[in-house]
Amino acid sequence: MDIGTMIKKLKSFSYRSKKEFVGDLNLIWANCLTYNADPAHPLRKKALYMRKETDKLVPLIPDIVVRDRAEVEAEERRLQNLDVDLEGGEDSDDDQPIMASRGRKAPGKSKKGQSNTTRQTTPGAPEGTPAAESKPAIHASASSLRNEFLRADSDAPAEASSNGFSTPPPPGTVTPLGMNGLSQADLLEVDGVGNSIAISSQIEDLDEDDAEYKTWKQVTKKDRAMAAAERNRLFRGDHLNPDEPALLRTKAGMRRWLRQQKQIMIDPTSAQSKLDGDEPEPDTSTTGETLAEIQKDQDRTLPDYYDVLAAIPDLNDQLRWTEDSEGKVIPQVEDYLRVFPKEQFTSTESGLTKRMEANMRQMQETRKVCAKIGIVKQMQIQAQTYQNQFQKYDPQPFVEQDIGAVAVSEDGPIMSPWVCRAAFQRAVGKIFYHAGFEDFQPSALDAVTDIASDFFQKLIRTFTLYNEAPKTELDAHSFGAEEQVLHCLHKNGLDLESLETYVKDDVERLGSKLGVVHERMKAHLADLL
Structure with a gap:
C-alpha cells in the first residue's frame, strides 16, 4: 500500500467507509516502520511523525458509510x-420504505387480495437482492x-x-x-x-x-x-465550530441579572414571588431598558443559570463606580491607602547580622589605632611636622538608610526595581567590606551585584519549581519545606556544610582574630608612646 494507490482508490470512489480509509493510511506507516528497522533511519522518523499527525486528524474525518x-x-x-x-x-402509509420517496415503487408493496404476510421475491428482482426473512415475534x-x-x-x-x-x-x-x-x-x-x-x-x-x-x-x-x-x-x-459567532454579553441580559440581584438584596420574599410568576412591572426609567427588551425578558421561561453570560462577577469595593451629586466619579483609592511598613529594605535582626556588624565596627576601631601608630612613627622620623600633614582617620559607623514613608493601595511588596537593586547593592558592599575590601570601584560593585542577582534568580526559580509542583508529581515526590530548601541549594552548587563553614570561619573566628589584633595594636601604640 502506498500513497499513489490510495489516491487512485479515492478518485475511483473505492472506499466504502472511514474505517477502510484509515486502515490503508495506517498500513502505509506500519510498512514503513517494518521495512526500516534502523532507529536512526530518516524515513522511520518521518513515519512516526506522520502517524502522530494522522492520529490528530482522524477524528476530523466524518464517519460516513457508503452502502449499496x-x-x-x-x-x-x-x-x-x-x-x-x-x-x-x-x-x-407511514411505514413505506424511504426509497419510495425517490420516484420508485416500493419493492414490498403487494397487490389487492394478496396476503401481506407471505411476500416473496418477484421474478424480475435482481439476483443480489435477498428474499424476505422471517423474524420471530x-x-x-x-x-x-x-x-x-x-x-x-x-x-x-x-x-x-x-x-x-x-x-x-x-x-x-x-x-x-x-x-x-x-x-x-x-x-x-x-x-x-x-x-x-x-x-x-x-x-x-x-x-x-x-x-x-x-x-x-x-x-x-x-x-x-x-x-x-x-x-x-x-x-x-x-x-x-469556528464558523459560528462568538458568545458575547448583551446589555439586556446583564440588566436583567442586576435587576434580579437588587430585588433579592432589597426584599427576598418579593424575589421569591417573582420567581413563582407574580413579577411586577419593571421600572424602565432606572434600568434604561427598551420595551422590546422588557417584552423579550417576559417571554423568557428558562431559569437564569441557562444564560451564564448575563451574570456579572462580584467586583472589589476598591473598584466600584460611584458618582457624586454633580455626576463626577468619586475615587475609591483614598479609602484603601496604607502606609508601607518600615524596615523592609534593611537587614533583619539576626545573630549573623549582629556578628558581622560587630566585626565591621572592630575593623574601624583597629584601623584608627593603626592610623595613630603611623602618625607616631612619622613624627619620630621627621624633626618638624605640620598641622595638616597627617589626615585624620575618623570613620562614621555604618547606618542602613530605610525608605521614607510611602502610601500604597495594594498588598504585597513595592515594585520598584531601582530601589530593590540599591538595597541589594548595599548588602553586597557590606559583605565585601566584612571580607576586607574597604574601597571598591563602582563598576566592580555593579558587576558583582549583577552576578549575585543572577545567582539569586536561579535560586528562587529552582525553589519555585519544587514549591509549586503539580499534584500528580507532588504525590510521588512530596518534599517538605526543609527538603525543598536542601534540594534548591544542591541544584545551585551549595550545601549546608559550606554555609556553616563560612559562618564559623569567616564570621565567628574572624571576630576573635580581630579582637586579638586590636589588643596587640593598642599595646604596640603604648610602647611607641
Whole structure:
C-alpha cells in the first residue's frame, strides 16, 4: 500500500467507509516502520511523525458509510416485515420504505387480495437482492421504542430532557453511540431491543408523574429546545465550530441579572414571588431598558443559570463606580491607602547580622589605632611636622538608610526595581567590606551585584519549581519545606556544610582574630608612646 494507490482508490470512489480509509493510511506507516528497522533511519522518523499527525486528524474525518442500493432495499423490506409481524398485518402509509420517496415503487408493496404476510421475491428482482426473512415475534413495546427512534429530526429538540441540553452532537469516532446513536439494524435483534428497553427504563425520570414537573417541562419545552440547538451549533464533532459567532454579553441580559440581584438584596420574599410568576412591572426609567427588551425578558421561561453570560462577577469595593451629586466619579483609592511598613529594605535582626556588624565596627576601631601608630612613627622620623600633614582617620559607623514613608493601595511588596537593586547593592558592599575590601570601584560593585542577582534568580526559580509542583508529581515526590530548601541549594552548587563553614570561619573566628589584633595594636601604640 502506498500513497499513489490510495489516491487512485479515492478518485475511483473505492472506499466504502472511514474505517477502510484509515486502515490503508495506517498500513502505509506500519510498512514503513517494518521495512526500516534502523532507529536512526530518516524515513522511520518521518513515519512516526506522520502517524502522530494522522492520529490528530482522524477524528476530523466524518464517519460516513457508503452502502449499496440493494442492501438498503433489503433492509427496508426486513423493517417492513417486522412492522407487519408486530402490528398484526396492518399496512400504513407511514411505514413505506424511504426509497419510495425517490420516484420508485416500493419493492414490498403487494397487490389487492394478496396476503401481506407471505411476500416473496418477484421474478424480475435482481439476483443480489435477498428474499424476505422471517423474524420471530418479539414484545410489543419494541414497536413503540422503534417509532421513538425513527422520529423526524425536527421533533428531537422538543423531546429534550428537563435540563434542556441533552441534544448530542453527531456521533463520530470519539463520541460514544448512546440512545440517539442506535441504528435501525440494531432494533431488529431481540437482544438489542431488550437492552434498549432496560436502558430506557433505567434513565426514566422518577418524577414523570409530578404535575408541577410536567407543567414546567411543557412550558419550557420550546426555550429548552432552542437553547440546546444553539449549544449544538457551537460544536462540530468534538471540536468547536469556528464558523459560528462568538458568545458575547448583551446589555439586556446583564440588566436583567442586576435587576434580579437588587430585588433579592432589597426584599427576598418579593424575589421569591417573582420567581413563582407574580413579577411586577419593571421600572424602565432606572434600568434604561427598551420595551422590546422588557417584552423579550417576559417571554423568557428558562431559569437564569441557562444564560451564564448575563451574570456579572462580584467586583472589589476598591473598584466600584460611584458618582457624586454633580455626576463626577468619586475615587475609591483614598479609602484603601496604607502606609508601607518600615524596615523592609534593611537587614533583619539576626545573630549573623549582629556578628558581622560587630566585626565591621572592630575593623574601624583597629584601623584608627593603626592610623595613630603611623602618625607616631612619622613624627619620630621627621624633626618638624605640620598641622595638616597627617589626615585624620575618623570613620562614621555604618547606618542602613530605610525608605521614607510611602502610601500604597495594594498588598504585597513595592515594585520598584531601582530601589530593590540599591538595597541589594548595599548588602553586597557590606559583605565585601566584612571580607576586607574597604574601597571598591563602582563598576566592580555593579558587576558583582549583577552576578549575585543572577545567582539569586536561579535560586528562587529552582525553589519555585519544587514549591509549586503539580499534584500528580507532588504525590510521588512530596518534599517538605526543609527538603525543598536542601534540594534548591544542591541544584545551585551549595550545601549546608559550606554555609556553616563560612559562618564559623569567616564570621565567628574572624571576630576573635580581630579582637586579638586590636589588643596587640593598642599595646604596640603604648610602647611607641
